[in-house]
Structures are given as structure tokens and as C-alpha cells.
Amino acid sequence: MRRSSIAIVIAALLVLAGAAGWGAHYFKPAPRLPDSLTLTRLDGQTVNLKDFQGQPLVINFWASWCTFCRREMPMLEKYAQYDGLTMVLINQGDTLQAITDYMQGTQVRFEHSLLDPVYTAQQALQVRGVPTTLFYDADGRLVDQHAGELGDSHLARFVQNHLE
Numbered sequence: 001m002r003r004s005s006i007a008i009v010i011a012a013l014l015v016l017a018g019a020a021g022w023g024a025h026y027f028k029p030a031p032r033l034p035d036s037l038t039l040t041r042l043d044g045q046t047v048n049l050k051d052f053q054g055q056p057l058v059i060n061f062w063a064s065w066c067t068f069c070r071r072e073m074p075m076l077e078k079y080a081q082y083d084g085l086t087m088v089l090i091n092q093g094d095t096l097q098a099i100t101d102y103m104q105g106t107q108v109r110f111e112h113s114l115l116d117p118v119y120t121a122q123q124a125l126q127v128r129g130v131p132t133t134l135f136y137d138a139d140g141r142l143v144d145q146h147a148g149e150l151g152d153s154h155l156a157r158f159v160q161n162h163l164e
Contacts, residue, residue, distance in 0.1 A: 029126045033057075033140040037124050039090065039114040042099065047114065049088070049121070053140040056162040057086045058155070061122060061132045064094045064102040068149035069131040073108045079155045080110055084163050088112040090121050092130050137162060 037049045049059075060076055062069035080087035089110050091099050096115065103109070116122060125134060128147065135144035135158050143162075146154055 029132075029134055029142055029145050031142050033136060034124050037121060039116055039121055042096065042113050042115070047112075050140070052086045052088060052112070053136075053138070055084050055086055055138050056158070057088065057136040057138075057140075058158065059088045059090060059125070059134045059136070060150070061090050061092055061116075061127050061130050061134075063092045063130045064098050066130045070102075070106070072131060072150050073106065075150070075152055075155065077108050077110065079159065082159055082163060085159060086112065088114060090114045090116050092116055092119060092122055 033049050033053055035050060038046050039049065040046055058076075058079070060072075062073075064070075076087060076089070079085065087110060089112065091114065093116070094102075095117070099113070099115070103113070114121070121127075127134070131147075131149060133146045133150050133154075134142060135146075137143050144154075144158060
């Protein structure tokens with residue numbers, strides 16, 4: 001009986017280790033900003049993500065229905081004020097009206113809020129869900145990524161490493 005219990009525990013650990021490794025492999029964003037990925041701003045103007053290259057860049061994928069996304073918004077807004085850092089929010093699948101209603105209701109403001117109603121950016125950058133945050137250096141190279149709700153310390157570390 002003792003041997004079978006040990007075998008079950010070992011098998012469970014192997015399954016968990018394999019699942020953890022698969023998850024890490026599954027989330028591998030594109031290593032650079034794509035050359036021609038054009039999205040629409042809330043004001044209707046189009047912008048190419050490559051236009052943001054030249055200073056450290058944080059891209060956050062979010063949706064208005066996502067509780068974790070809503071919780072991290074005030075922190076993202078705070079860091080968007082840093083001189084020399086570009087913060088881009090890319091909404092996934094919401095209508096313009098839903099985004100506008102959300103932002104008016106919460107009083108959050110971002111200079112670079114983009115629409116991705118058919119998940120073009122999500123596919124091009126190989127993002128798997130919301131919230132997801134991608135961190136790029138000034139040359140457009142991916143230097144960090146975070147799937148799930150982002151903590152203040154993660155952004156603080158990026159700012160310290162790339163702005164100071």
C-alpha cells in the first residue's frame with residue numbers, strides 16, 4: 001500500500017511538472033514588434049505599433065469585462081505618466097461604446113488606447129488572453145512579459161531597468 005501511495009504522488013508530481021512546462025512554452029509572445037500592425041485609436045485614427053518604438057514600451061491587453069484588467073487600470077495609469085515610457089492599452093473584443101462607457105465611468109485616461117475587435121494584435125503578438133502585459137525596450141525587443149494581473153513591483157522594476 002505504501003508503494004502505491006508513493007507511485008501516485010510521483011505520478012501526480014510528474015503531471016504537474018509537465019503541465020507547468022507546457023504552460024510556460026505555450027505563452028511565447030513575438031520577440032519583436034511587428035513591422036506592420038495597424039490598429040485604431042478611440043478617436044478613429046489609425047496607428048502602427050512600430051510607431052511607438054524609440055523608447056521603452058509597455059503594451060497591456062485588456063477587456064472591459066475582465067475583473068483583473070479593471071483592477072490594474074489605476075496602476076497602469078500612474079505609470080503611463082512616467083516621462084520616457086510609452087504605455088499602450090489594446091482592448092480585446094469590446095465595442096467602442098463599451099470602452100468609452102468604461103473609461104468615463106472609472107475616470108481612467110490613457111493617451112494610447114487602441115481597439116482590437118477581431119484580435120489582430122493578440123494573434124500577431126501571440127498573446128493568449130487578458131490581462132497580458134508585454135514589455136519592450138527602446139529598440140522594440142521584447143524584454144519581459146506577464147500573463148495575469150500585473151503587480152506594481154513588476155512595473156517598478158521595468159521602469160528602474162529601462163528609464164533610470
